[in-house]
Amino acid sequence: MRLALPVALVLLVALPWLTASTYIMGIAVSGVLMTVAAAALNLVYGFAGLLSFAAIGFWGVGAYCAAITVMDWGGSFWSGVALAGLVNGVLALAIGVPMLRTRRHAFVVVSITFALLCALVSRDWTAVTRGPMGIPGLPAPSAFGYVFAGSARFWFVALGFSVLALALLHALGTSRIGLVLKAIKQNEPLAQSQGISPLPYKLLAFVVGAVVTGMAGGVMAFHLGVVDPLIFDFYYMQTFLIIVIIGGAGSFWGVLAAGLAMVVLPEALRASNDLRMVIYGGVLVVAMLAMPRGVAGWLEDRRVAVLRAKLR
Amino acid sequence: MSGPVLEVRGLRKSFAGVRAVDGAAFSVRAGSITGLIGPNGSGKSTAVDCISGFQRADAGQVLLDGADLRGLTPQRIARRGLTRTFQDVRVYEGYDLLQNLLVVAQPFVGVGWGGELLRSAGYRRARVAAEARARELIELVGLTRLVEAPAAVLSYGQKKLLAFAGAMMSAPRLVVLDEPVAGVNPTRINEVAEIVRRANAGGTAFLIIEHNVEFITGLCEHVVVLDRGAKLAEGPPHQVHQDPRVLEAYLGVEAVA
Incomplete structure (x- = not known):
């Protein structure tokens, strides 16, 4: 088990030498980026208990920020992604304060409204976003004269970003901040009675989640080579959410494993092209019926059951 | 005699016109174990919610070591040294x-x-x-x-003990226990009393809401009786339990007559 992480990292770094297919490399790039966005959603939903559909808004805003920095302001890819993080952080702080005062369903509805508004703005604010036409022709990023052109080279950018982002989320989740966040999710009044102020913690999770999601979206834009209102497509949100729920909300490694599975599974099913998505849907439904709290939740429930039996 | 750690003055709280707490006033001596009893619906739980900041009182004062807690959030009150447990056990x-x-x-x-x-x-x-x-x-x-x-x-009783430990964790000045032995295995009630006594020896004062008469009588030096949101009587437990007004409140007029 101790070797699992280094081995996985080496395999991931070596991926471009293991396959010659640009198609597979393209899947891998979008796969790690969506896994990062899912891990960020896990911080917001799995840890802080906030079912936020705003993630898709931050993802798209980040993509536009990075693209506009490069195409209109002459900045580099790197400054574009950094700006995507900054803009999303400020945006999340601004909308988070009023949003987090709403509860449960109201919060979900407000977060969906934010996501829809983002898509509307991207379509109609043509002076900045160029409307439905989008911003095409995003150049490959470069560093020290090396151009990360093509999926096999862009992979190192995506992988490097993902490892950093996931390391941050892991450090946060395993820190006392993560402990307190999940305590608030489990029983907010109890946490308050123990001297914890829920609002700053929720805001922290919401803002960090937005920054990471936005930067992932910024990297994604340069993988796609174009950013248009389709970046707000519900397909992305649904993928983030499925990864979190199947992996087990609140479990860092569960979500990471599910991210990998959700990338591999639809491709592995290509053997039968017509039934591919039907089988995929079937697997999801069965997984949810058997493990409503995700893989990590299912494992935890087994552990508790064994302990209970021992204590009887 | 040391002064009060908690003083409640003229506390009022209504829900949709129903007066749950109606002018309750009592105090808890520093380092003491004080009982808060009263029939169902007498306003004990609402009073505790107002004291600990989970409900905002309509009127009145709650003083912890002389400082007004009015308008403070539950977390601020906890940080000031007043913690609580919950009737529906929470862990x-x-x-x-x-x-x-x-x-x-x-x-x-x-x-x-x-x-x-x-x-x-x-x-x-x-x-x-x-x-x-x-x-x-x-x-x-x-x-x-x-x-x-x-x-x-954990069993139900064990969860209550864990919640108790949680309330003690910050070494508070006063802990409010909301029904610490309700639903607990009767053979274990003496253990709970002993645990409270040992915690109390460390200097923490307790305000205990409980229906179990034996538990309250054995543990508390002072008991406050609430009825219809106001203080009906107070004093040492044995004296309070013989007070005709208290018997009437609990059992109804006929039983006393």
Whole structure:
């Protein structure tokens, strides 16, 4: 088990030498980026208990920020992604304060409204976003004269970003901040009675989640080579959410494993092209019926059951 | 005689025109164990919610060591030294016993998020001290052999003991216990009383809401009786239980006649 992480990292770094297919490399790039966005959603939903559909808004805003920095302001890819993080952080702080005062369903509805508004703005604010036409022709990023052109080279950018982002989320989740966040999710009044102020913690999770999601979206834009209102497509949100729920909300490694599975599974099913998505849907439904709290939740429930039996 | 740790004056709280608490006034002597009793619907739970900041009182004052708690959030009140347990026993079901107690804010005051994220020296010191304190309390409530078990596997009574340890974690001035032995196995009630006594010996005062007469009589030096949201009587437990007004409130007029 101790070797699992280094081995996985080496395999991931070596991926471009293991396959010659640009198609597979393209899947891998979008796969790690969506896994990062899912891990960020896990911080917001799995840890802080906030079912936020705003993630898709931050993802798209980040993509536009990075693209506009490069195409209109002459900045580099790197400054574009950094700006995507900054803009999303400020945006999340601004909308988070009023949003987090709403509860449960109201919060979900407000977060969906934010996501829809983002898509509307991207379509109609043509002076900045160029409307439905989008911003095409995003150049490959470069560093020290090396151009990360093509999926096999862009992979190192995506992988490097993902490892950093996931390391941050892991450090946060395993820190006392993560402990307190999940305590608030489990029983907010109890946490308050123990001297914890829920609002700053929720805001922290919401803002960090937005920054990471936005930067992932910024990297994604340069993988796609174009950013248009389709970046707000519900397909992305649904993928983030499925990864979190199947992996087990609140479990860092569960979500990471599910991210990998959700990338591999639809491709592995290509053997039968017509039934591919039907089988995929079937697997999801069965997984949810058997493990409503995700893989990590299912494992935890087994552990508790064994302990209970021992204590009887 | 030491002064009061808690003073409640003219406390009022109505819900949709129904007066749940109607001018209640009482105090808890520093370091004492005081009982708060009264028939169902007499306003005990609402009074506790107002004292601990979970409900905002319509009128009246709540003073902790002489400082007004009015308008403070529950977390601010907890940080000032007044903690509570809940009638519907509350623990973090998904956490083990140690994690349950390490959530408590007080040992980590002044560390900050940066220190917590980077595991600074200040954080590590606070963590060591907090864990030592948590293990002591788990020992006090007799759950040491379960320290690494998730709270979900505890029995109802054990969860109440864990919640009690959680309320003690910050070494508060006053702990309000909302029905500490209701639903607890009768053979274990004396153990709970002994645990409260031992915690009290450390200087923490207790305000205990409970229907179990034996428990209250054996433990409290002073008992306050609420009826219809106001104080009906107070005094040493034996005296209060013989007070005709108290018997009437509990049993109805005919029973007394």
